[in-house]
Amino acid sequence: MxxxxxxxxxxxxxxxxxxxxxxxxxxxxxxxxxxxxxxxxHGRGSAAVVGITGPPGAGKSTLLDALTVHYRAQGRSVGIVAVDPSSPFSGGAVLGDRIRMQKHFLDDSVFIRSLSARGNVGGLARASRDVARLLEAAGKDIVIVETVGVGQSELDIMRLADTVAVVLVPEAGDTVQAMKAGLLEIADVFVVNKADRDGANKIKTELDQMLHLRPPDGWEIPVLMTVATDGKGVPEVVSALDEHRRHLQESGKAATRGAAGRQGEFRAVLRDELGRRIERALEDESVSSLLGRVERGEVDPYGAALEAINDDRLVAMILSRASEGNR
Ligand SMILES: Nc1nc2c(ncn2[C@@H]2O[C@H](COP(=O)(O)OP(=O)(O)OP(=O)(O)O)[C@@H](O)[C@H]2O)c(=O)[nH]1
Ligand SMILES: [Mg+2]
Incomplete structure (x- = not known):
C-alpha cells in the first residue's frame, strides 16, 4: 500500500x-x-446503518435532517450519504439538501457527502456501501443513506443498510406505487410523512392492512406518522430504528445477513478486481498482437478469448502486471 x-x-x-x-x-x-x-x-467501528428511501419529494431529506438533530441531542455522531442514481453530477439534485443541512456544517460530529451515478449504477451501489463503511470506520455512531426516487437502483443501494425506512406521503396512489416499486419488501419501518395533510390516516390504515398479510418473521413493521418540517413524530422514528437494530442482533438475523453479505461481497470484489486487471493487461504490448488479430477479424472474439485464457503465460501476466498497479 x-x-x-x-x-x-x-x-x-x-x-x-x-x-x-x-x-x-x-x-x-x-x-x-x-x-x-x-x-x-474492515471491522472498524460499529455504526447503525439506516437507509431512507421513498418517492421523490416525500420529505426524506427533511426527515433525515430532523433525525440528525435528534441524534445529535442524544450525543450520537452522524454520517450522511445522499445518493442520486439518476444524476451524473454530484450536488445537482442534492444541492438543496446541502443548503438545508448547512446548520450541521459547523458540527464536527456530522459528516455529509453526496454521491451520483456517473453512468454506472451497479458501481454506485458498491461505492455507496463502501462510503458508508468509511464513515463507520471513522467512528460515526449512525450512518444514514438517502436515495432519491423509486427503482431497482435504489433497492440495490438500500441493501447496504441494516434498517430501511420507507417514507411515503398521503398523496393518492402512493401505497400502490410503493408496492409496484418493491418498497414493501425492503421496508423495516414505514414513515407516513406530511401527516399535516389530509389522507395520512387513510394511508396508514392501508399500510397496516397490507402488512397484516405478511407471514410473521419476528419483526412487526411499524407505520409511523411524521411532520418532518416541525419534527413531529421524529423521536418515535428514532426509537423504531433503534428497536429494529436491537431485533436484528437479538434474533441472530444480523449474523446471518453478515455471513451472506460477506460471501456475496467476496465474489463481487473478485469479479471487479479481475475485470480491472484484465483491462489493465490489455494495454500491454504483448497482448496487442492478439488484439490486432481480433480487430482485423482474423480470429473471432470468442476464439481469441479462449486462446488468451488457455495461454498460461498470458494469464500469469494478467495477474502479475495488475498487482503492480496496486502498490
Ligand atoms: N407539509 C409538509 N411538507 C413537508 C413535510 N416534510 C417535508 N415537506 C416539504 O416537502 C418538500 C420536499 O421535501 P424533501 O425533504 O426535499 O423531500 P425528498 O424526499 O428528500 O425529495 P427528493 O430528495 O427530491 O426526492 C419540501 O418543500 C419540504 O419542505 C411535512 O411533514 N409536511
Ligand atoms: Mg432529498
Missing part, C-alpha cells in the same frame, strides 16, 4: 475529517487502492 494511503487511513481513524473526505473520493472513484483501503478498515 502507498505510504500516503496508509497515512490517510491512520489520520481518518484518528478522527481527521479531511483524511476521511479524501478516502471517500478515492473509493467513490473506484481508484486502484479501493480494495486495499476497504480491507484495511
Amino acid at each position: 502507498r505510504a500516503t494511503t496508509k497515512d490517510l487511513i491512520e489520520r481518518m481513524l484518528a478522527g481527521e475529517g479531511l483524511a476521511l473526505a479524501k478516502l471517500i473520493t478515492i473509493v467513490e472513484n473506484r481508484e486502484p487502492e479501493t480494495a486495499e483501503i476497504m480491507s484495511a478498515i
Whole structure:
C-alpha cells in the first residue's frame, strides 16, 4: 500500500475529517487502492446503518435532517450519504439538501457527502456501501443513506443498510406505487410523512392492512406518522430504528445477513478486481498482437478469448502486471 494511503487511513481513524473526505473520493472513484483501503478498515467501528428511501419529494431529506438533530441531542455522531442514481453530477439534485443541512456544517460530529451515478449504477451501489463503511470506520455512531426516487437502483443501494425506512406521503396512489416499486419488501419501518395533510390516516390504515398479510418473521413493521418540517413524530422514528437494530442482533438475523453479505461481497470484489486487471493487461504490448488479430477479424472474439485464457503465460501476466498497479 502507498505510504500516503496508509497515512490517510491512520489520520481518518484518528478522527481527521479531511483524511476521511479524501478516502471517500478515492473509493467513490473506484481508484486502484479501493480494495486495499476497504480491507484495511474492515471491522472498524460499529455504526447503525439506516437507509431512507421513498418517492421523490416525500420529505426524506427533511426527515433525515430532523433525525440528525435528534441524534445529535442524544450525543450520537452522524454520517450522511445522499445518493442520486439518476444524476451524473454530484450536488445537482442534492444541492438543496446541502443548503438545508448547512446548520450541521459547523458540527464536527456530522459528516455529509453526496454521491451520483456517473453512468454506472451497479458501481454506485458498491461505492455507496463502501462510503458508508468509511464513515463507520471513522467512528460515526449512525450512518444514514438517502436515495432519491423509486427503482431497482435504489433497492440495490438500500441493501447496504441494516434498517430501511420507507417514507411515503398521503398523496393518492402512493401505497400502490410503493408496492409496484418493491418498497414493501425492503421496508423495516414505514414513515407516513406530511401527516399535516389530509389522507395520512387513510394511508396508514392501508399500510397496516397490507402488512397484516405478511407471514410473521419476528419483526412487526411499524407505520409511523411524521411532520418532518416541525419534527413531529421524529423521536418515535428514532426509537423504531433503534428497536429494529436491537431485533436484528437479538434474533441472530444480523449474523446471518453478515455471513451472506460477506460471501456475496467476496465474489463481487473478485469479479471487479479481475475485470480491472484484465483491462489493465490489455494495454500491454504483448497482448496487442492478439488484439490486432481480433480487430482485423482474423480470429473471432470468442476464439481469441479462449486462446488468451488457455495461454498460461498470458494469464500469469494478467495477474502479475495488475498487482503492480496496486502498490
Ligand atoms: N407539509 C409538509 N411538507 C413537508 C413535510 N416534510 C417535508 N415537506 C416539504 O416537502 C418538500 C420536499 O421535501 P424533501 O425533504 O426535499 O423531500 P425528498 O424526499 O428528500 O425529495 P427528493 O430528495 O427530491 O426526492 C419540501 O418543500 C419540504 O419542505 C411535512 O411533514 N409536511
Ligand atoms: Mg432529498
